Amino acid sequence: MQSNKLRLAIRATAAAAILGTAAQAQAYSFSAGDVDASVYGYARLNMSYDLDENVANSGHRGGSFPTVDDSQDIDGHFGAAASQSRLGVKATHANGVMVNVEGDFMCDTYAGGCLRLRHAYGSYNGILAGQTWSNYNSFVGSTSTLDFDGVAGVAGYGSRTAQLRYTTGPLSVSIEDPKVRGIADNRNGMPALTARLEDKAGGLSYSAAALVKQNSYETVTADDSAMAFAVFGAASMAVSDMITVRGAINYTDGANSYLYRSGGADAYIDVNGDLENLSGMGGTIGASMSLGGGRTINATYGMTKLDVDDLAPTTNETNENAFVNYQWTPVKNVMMGVEYGYYSTETRGGESDDANRLMFAAQYNF
Known part of the structure; x- marks a missing residue:
C-alpha cells in the first residue's frame, strides 16, 4: 500500500510540473508515508571558443591541457554542449535513512545521449555506503x-568512488576503491584508506586529509x-563582506591519481623489476568578490608538478x-557567466605549450 501511495505521489507531482499548475516546492518535493523525497537537477548549456589550441572536451566543453607535439594546434575552435545537465533524486525516511541517486548525460561524449551515474549511496547514523565524492x-x-x-591542484581526488564511510562530527574515515594510474599489470591488493577533518570557525573553513594505499603489480615471472x-590541507577565509580567499596544497608519494589534474603515473617498474613510487605536489589559490545583485567575480590559479627525473624527457x-x-x-534558479x-x-x-580559451555558460536549476 505504501509503495502504491508513493507511486501516486510521484505521478501527481510530475503531472503538476508538466502542466505548470503547482509552485516549485510542490512540484519537486513530496511526501508519501514515512518518506520525504525531492527531485533536483539543472539544465545547462556550455559554449567554448578555443583561441589557439583545440583543447575542448567534446562532452562538456571544459578544457584539457595542451600537448607539446602541436596535434591540437587549431586556431579559433568553437563548440557547444548541454550534456553536463543533471538529474537527481533524494529520499529521507522517518527513521533517518537517506538515499541519493544522481546522474548526468556525459557518458557519451559526442551525443550526450545516455545517463552517467554520479552518486548512488545511502547513509544512516553516520555510516555511508555507495558511490559519492571520495573522502579524500x-x-x-x-x-x-x-x-x-x-x-x-585542488584538494584530493576530484571525482566520485565506491566506498564505505563513517562520520562523527568533523571527522570522517573511509575504505574506498583504490585509484591507480600508469602501472602495467596492476594488482589491487588492498583498499585505499582515508581520514579527513573538516570544520569551520567564524569566517574560516578548513579541511585536512590523509590517504594510504598500496601500489602493486604481478606477472608470471x-x-x-x-x-x-x-x-x-585546504582553507577558505571571508576577509570581508565582499571578498573570500581560498587555497589548498597537496603532496603525494605513489598516489598521483589523487593529485588533481596532474595526469601523472603513480609508480613505474624499473629495469630490475622493482616498483618505484613517483611523487608529486600541487596547489591552488583563488578569490571571489561579491558585487551584489547576484553578481560575482572569481579568479583562481592552480598547478601540479611531478618528480619524474627518472622517466623519459617527453614525460x-x-x-x-x-x-x-x-x-x-538574475533570479534564484538561473546562473549565467563568461570565463x-x-x-x-x-x-x-623543457618542452612546453599553452592554450587560451573563452567560455559561456547558462544554468537553470530546479
Missing part, C-alpha cells in the same frame, strides 16, 4: 569556475609492491591553469 576530497579551498573540470600515501612534469570569470544570478581560461603544460625535457 574537499571543496573548501576551491574557487568557482565555469569550466567543468576546473583548476589543477615478477611481482612487487610499495605503500603509497597522500596528504592535503609531462608540470600542469598549470588559471581562470577569471563573471557570474550573474577566460589559460592552460600550460611542460615536459621534463
